[in-house]
Amino acid sequence: MTPTVRTAVQEWLSHDPDPASAAELAGCSEDELAERFAQPLTFGTAGLRGPLRAGPNGMNLAVVLRATWAVARVLTDRGLGGSQVVVGYDARHRSAEFGRAAAEVFAAQGFSVTLMFAAVPTPAVAFAVRGMGAAAGVQITASHNPPQDNGYKVYFPGGLQIVSPTDRDIEHAIASAPPADQIPRTPVTASGEDQVRAYLERAASVRRTTGPARIALTPMHGVGGEFALDALALAGFDDVHVVQRQFAPDPDFPTVAFPNPEEPGASDLLLALAADVDADIAVALDPDADRCAIGVPTPDGWRMLSGDETGWLIGDYILSDRQGKAVVASTVVSSRMLASIAAAHGARHVETLTGFKWLARADEGLDAPLVYAYEEAIGHCVDPDAVRDKDGISAAVLACDLVVALRGRGRTVPDALDDLARRHGVHTTTAVTRRVDSPQDAAAMMTRLRAAPPDTIAGVAVTVADLQPRTDALVFTGGDDAASVRVVIRPSGTEPKLKSYIEVRCAGELAPGRARAAALQEAVAAAVRAWT
Known part of the structure; x- marks a missing residue:
């Protein structure tokens, strides 16, 4: 162990308010300690997410205390000191403990805190932040990550996930935060039932x-x-x-x-x-x-629908009953069919970078309101006026309602998907995932692809668009009106993976169109696996 790591470990342990951390770190090898103290958790998709473990590169009480102090500092520096803050948590290991700790730090910093009375859905916190006009919200959650993980998700005014430079400002504040055991905490009474x-x-x-x-x-x-x-x-x-x-x-x-x-x-x-x-x-x-x-x-x-199929159905359902100007949005890795659906309804489609921190802002600067947004990873925002984030519960209500509406017309969900394919072409989507040992490995693979991108995929000539510096992604497109392919390759934002999102579109009658699309998609997927 280097002297630098040894000093960092000793400093951490001398100020860690969790007595179990000392025993945990004492059982770590030198290599493990070096990894845990090499760098702190960084803000990814709207917050922190990582394994439950001691040290700065894990989710633990000390990290939560220092992160909350940092969020409070950023809010205060922006003139929002003493404002309303909402804190919630899910049912993961230690979520309730971390949620209460965060609420107590905010309270000690002079904020008016609503600490949710129980483990609640993440969109309930986003809703409360927006509805109460709160300055910020924190939800302790790791969403769909494995059991050993937890996370710290941050909303700012409007119930919007944070984006740069706010994430960097919070990270800088964390770096200057006091030791965890020196951060004041004030008890908070749980509430939030009305919200x-x-x-x-x-x-x-x-x-x-x-x-x-x-x-x-x-x-x-x-x-x-x-x-x-x-x-x-x-x-x-x-x-x-x-x-x-x-x-x-x-x-x-x-x-x-x-x-x-x-x-x-x-x-x-x-x-x-x-x-x-x-x-x-x-x-x-x-x-x-x-x-x-x-x-x-x-x-x-x-069978389960893909996120894109659900997105097509819900987008078409919302727009079919919409009067006046409207904006719908999907991400760069989602299907392009929503753009065609929007055009047919006289609405505007906006393509954003991945994540609801961008989708929720899709109507910024436009003269029409956002009425629906989705991402292929089964995230749906069906009521942006209330929740500017993905919301599984309101999406479930609307999906059930759609089934009833279709039945009233003598139609089923498969019928509705067929109707969309007839109007907009057969679209098929799939993904190829390459697991890697680290985010650095994924970045290295992206560097190799940029240096020598393929000019054909499955026999289709393609061009490539590089989305840097906005995001680390490459978009390959090719084909014609009869058949086209689209492949988006990017590192995962939450896991050590390189992900390739494939879409094929074929025109013509349904049966032959689907047969052609399936064969082309299989060939494209095979090609992607060969060079990722």
Whole structure:
């Protein structure tokens, strides 16, 4: 161990308010200590996220205290000292402890703090920040990450996720924060019941039709179960069947390999329940209930829709009932069909960088309001006036409502997808993920691709657009009106992965168009795997 690391460890331990940290660090090898103290956690997607462990490169009490002190300092420097702040937490390991600690630091810094009364969905915190006109909000959550992780998500005015330079300002403040045991804390009485009730009533209000639907639901061991049932009931949906083994919050997520509805097998129990009860729709929430995946019956059995398919359906549904100017948005890694849908409805489509910190700002500087935004990773913002972030519960209500509306016209979800394909062309999407040992490895692979980008993919001539410096991504496009391909390659913002997002579009009749699209997509995916 170098003298620098040894000094850093000793300094950390002398000020760590968590007595378990000393024992944990004492059991670490020198290599492990060097890794934990090489650099602190950095702000990624709207906040901090990492493994629960001692040291500056993990999620622990000391990191939460110093991060909160830093957020308070940035707010004060911007003239927002003493303002309202909302603090919430999910049901992960240590979330409640970290949430209370954050609230107590804000209170000691003179802020008026609403500390949520229980583990709540992340969008409830975003809603409360916006509705209360709060200066900031913090949600302790790692969303759909593995059980050993936790995180610290930050909202600023309007319930918007932070963007640069705010994230850098907070990091700089963390670097100058006092030692964790010297940061003052003032006790806070939990509250927030009125805000959560208002959130659920607003989520229920996105419904447009009347009539019943039989719903299968899983919160995937997260916080969304009871809240989703309440919102659905307020919307008039009372025939809801839940996956009992996944309903109660459990931070170990015992029935799934990864608590993410997108992962293969994660929704198997849900689809089995949906088939057993003859449901009209299946709904899977991720652990903090900000994302929503939809399953539907088809002639070949139940299947989960992709995030893009759900995005097409909801976008078309919202715009079909919209009067006046409107903006819809999707990210650079999402399907391009929403742009075509928007044009057909006379609306404006905006393509943003990945993440809801950008999607939520898609209407900035425009003369029309944002009415819907989605990303392919099953994130949907269906009521931007209330929640400027992805919201799995309001999206679930609207998806169930869509099923009822389609049934009233003698149509099903597969019928609706066919209709969209006839109007806008067959679009197919898939992703190729390359796991790497570290973010540095992903960056090195991007450097190699920039140095020698392919000029054809699966026999299709392509051009490449480099999105640097805005973001680390390459976009390959090629083809013609009959058939086109699009591949976006970028490192993951939350995990050590290199991700390639593939979309194929084919014109013509449905059956032959889908056959051509499937064959071309398979060839494109094979090509991407070969050079990533």
